[in-house]
Amino acid sequence: MNQNTIEDIRVMVLAAGVGTRLRPLTYRIPKPLIPIVNMPVMEHSINNFHKQGFRKFMCNLHTHAGLIKNYFGSGKKFGVSMEYSFEKNLLGNAGGLKKVENFFKGSGTLLVISGDGFTDIDIRKAIAFHRKKKSVATMVLKKVQSVFPFGITLTSPAGKIKKFMEKPDITDFVDATVNTGIYIFEHDIFKFIPNHNFFDFGKDLWPLLLKKGLPIYGYVTDAYWCDVGNLADYRRTVADVLDGRVNIRIPGEETQGSVWCEKNVRVGKNVKFYRPCLIGADSEIGDGAKIGPFVTIGRGSKIGPAAVVKNSIIWNNARIESGVKIKNCIIDSGAAIKENLTLYEGAVINTEDRK
Structure with a gap:
């Protein structure tokens, strides 16, 4: 396992989603530019990871691609390097990662994050867990009281992923762990993703890794996390930030x-x-x-x-x-x-x- 430093770990930001559940707000702007305390949700993510030492980012684009590229540019004003991959036809989130395999050439550990996921996570702790377990792929998980509309991930006491369950009966689980869309991979992950095909992390890649019996783990974070995927979650996230429940800087x-x-x-x-x-x-x-x-x-x-x-x-x-x-x-x-x-x-x- 190539123990590349934090500064050398490259980060894939998934920003090609359409944002259907946030309409009408996403008719004119993409989800990653939705403002939380007057800053785009993706800017909060870039700032959080920059603070922890990450410098090299790749962002896939589709809907309103120009708006995201114009806002973040080269990344210089955020203290990072930002490159882009435009998908005329969506490839799925794993397919989008495969398309930019050359960006990660020669690297060891790499990260994948969601451009519209809002969190104050210290990802360095998850990376340390990933490396200690000698994991091929680690999924960052969050405990929630309600699993709908999420699937859940079942792990062993040591954190090894045992099973995925898509939208189980809500009465079956009082305290479930859900997929945050934050992933830590080793470079070997690319050999499991086909070229030029639509391929999804949740539906295709993770079940494939589990079927092959590879060492894959779930890291449960106690950090704040919310998928800003609908209007109710968006309102709640903004309220949580104002209420001091999130470790981020409020401007002004x-x-x-x-x-x-x-x-x-x-x-x-x-x-x-x-x-x-x-x-x-x-x-x-x-x-x-x-x-x-x-x-x-x-x-x-x-x-x-x-x-x-x-x-x-x-x-x-x-x-x-x-x-x-x-x-x-x-x-x-x-x-x-x-x-x-x-x-x-x-x-x-x-x-x-x-x-």
Whole structure:
């Protein structure tokens, strides 16, 4: 087993998904660019791994490929090297890894992460486990109380993977471990993935490795993890970050307990902030507005006088006019909510004009 250093371990970021379950938000942007506290979910992942010493990343692309490539560029501004693989026709997540096999040439251990998975994991602990077990492939697992809509992974007391179960009866398992989509592989993994075929990690590769009797393990993490795969999970993840349940940096200055303000925020008279909340850079809050709790306001957005915003996610450059009342909503970038309108209980306002 090639014990390459953390800095030499290369990371595959899976970002070619369509994001169907997050519609209408993903009509205009891909899932990896969905903002969590005013930063794309994938940026949080890159920052987390950069902090731990990882420097070389490959990202596969399909839907809205140009938006991801334009945002992250060469990776220089994030302190990493970022390369891209465009898939005109989707190859499956394992097939996408096979397509860029040359990127990993000469490497030993490699990582695969999801561009829309949100976590504060210290992956170095999982790598140490992987190497101690002399594992060919290690799946990072998370204990959850509810397994739907996930399949679960059954392991021995030593962590060796014994069985995969797809969407079992929820009453069968009180405390199950689910696949986070974070994988640690040795370079030999490529010989098990066919060329130019659609091939999936969960449905094809992992069952194949198990059938062959290879040493594959599950590492159970106690870190925060959420698959930001639907609107409910998205809202919950943002709330968890604001509530301090995730070990990540919230942008801006904490001007008072659990109220963060980024640069150039203009706040009118008699504005009330109810923590926790985040006010984005270059935004404007009108006189008498009430913001929070559990609110993020995107950069360049304007909240009108006497507006009330609770438990909501406002994206960049949105306009909430005077007297508007919003609760439990997601407001897309560039959306305008007219004065004195009331929006409650899960409304998603999107600006996409589909034809």
